[in-house]
Amino acid sequence: QSVLTQPPSVSGAPGQRVTISCTGSSSNIGAGYDVHWYQQLPGTAPKLLIYGNSNRPSGVPDRFSGSKSGTSASLAITGLQAEDEADYYCQSYDSSLSGRWVFGGGTKLTVL
Amino acid sequence: EVQLVESGGGLVKPGGSLRLSCAASGFTFSSYSMNWVRQAPGKGLEWVSSISSSSSYIYYADSVKGRFTISRDNAKNSLYLQMNSLRAEDTAVYYCARYSVVAATPGVDYWGQGTLVTVSS
Numbered sequence: 001q002s003v004l005t006q007p008p009s010v011s012g013a014p015g016q017r018v019t020i021s022c023t024g025s026s027s028n029i030g031a032g033y034d035v036h037w038y039q040q041l042p043g044t045a046p047k048l049l050i051y052g053n054s055n056r057p058s059g060v061p062d063r064f065s066g067s068k069s070g071t072s073a074s075l076a077i078t079g080l081q082a083e084d085e086a087d088y089y090c091q092s093y094d095s096s097l098s099g100r101w102v103f104g105g106g107t108k109l110t111v112l
Numbered sequence: 113e114v115q116l117v118e119s120g121g122g123l124v125k126p127g128g129s130l131r132l133s134c135a136a137s138g139f140t141f142s143s144y145s146m147n148w149v150r151q152a153p154g155k156g157l158e159w160v161s162s163i164s165s166s167s168s169y170i171y172y173a174d175s176v177k178g179r180f181t182i183s184r185d186n187a188k189n190s191l192y193l194q195m196n197s198l199r200a201e202d203t204a205v206y207y208c209a210r211y212s213v214v215a216a217t218p219g220v221d222y223w224g225q226g227t228l229v230t231v232s233s
Contacts, residue, residue: 002156034217045207045223046157052215089157093217100171101159101218
C-alpha cells in the first residue's frame with residue numbers, strides 16, 4: 001500500500017487529454033511538500049518529467065503539465081501520442097515517516 | 113552529460129551479501145547528495161537510502177535499516193550500497209539516483225539504468 005495513491009491505469013486515444021491523480025495526506029502533499037512526476041517507458045529507467053509540482057525540465061514537451069491543490073496533485077497530458085505509453089509515478093516527502101521519501105504506486109497509461 | 117552506471121547486481125542466496133556500485137560522471141559528484149531507489153519485478157518504485165554530499169547525513173527505509181549500508185567515495189566519483197542478510201523481498205532492480213537541487217522538496221533529477229539483484233535459493 002503506497003503512501004501516495006494513484007489510479008492503476010488510465011487510457012486515451014491519440015490527440016486526447018488525460019489526467020493522472022496523486023492523492024496524499026496532511027503529512028505529505030497537504031503539508032506543503034512539492035510533488036515530482038517520473039515517466040518510465042517500457043524496459044527503461046525512470047525519467048524526471050515534472051518537478052516542484054508544475055515545472056518541466058529542459059527537453060520535456062509542454063504537452064505535459066502538473067498541478068497541486070490541497071492534499072492532491074495531478075499530471076495532465078494533452079495531445080496524447082503513442083510514445084507517451086508508459087508508467088507514471090508521483091513522489092513527495094512525508095514528515096511522519098523515518099525515511100520520508102514516498103512514491104505513488106504508479107499509473108499505466110495506455111494509448112488506444 | 114550526466115551519467116550514472118550501476119554494477120554489482122546478480123543472483124545471491126537468502127542471507128547472503130552483495131555490494132552495488134554506481135560510477136558517476138558528467139557532474140561534480142562531491143557536490144550532490146545521492147540515493148538508491150529500487151523496483152521489484154512488476155512493482156512500483158521504492159526509495160531505499162540517501163547520503164549527503166559529504167556523507168554527514170545518511171537515511172534508510174525501514175525495510176532495509178540495519179541490513180544495508182550506503183557509502184560514497186568522492187575521490188572516485190562512486191556511490192555504493194552494501195547489502196547484507198538479503199531476503200527474497202529484496203529482489204529488485206536497484207537504481208542509483210542523483211538528488212535534485214532544483215526543488216525545495218527532495219527528488220531525483222537523474223537515474224542510472226539499474227542493476228538487477230535476485231535473491232533466491
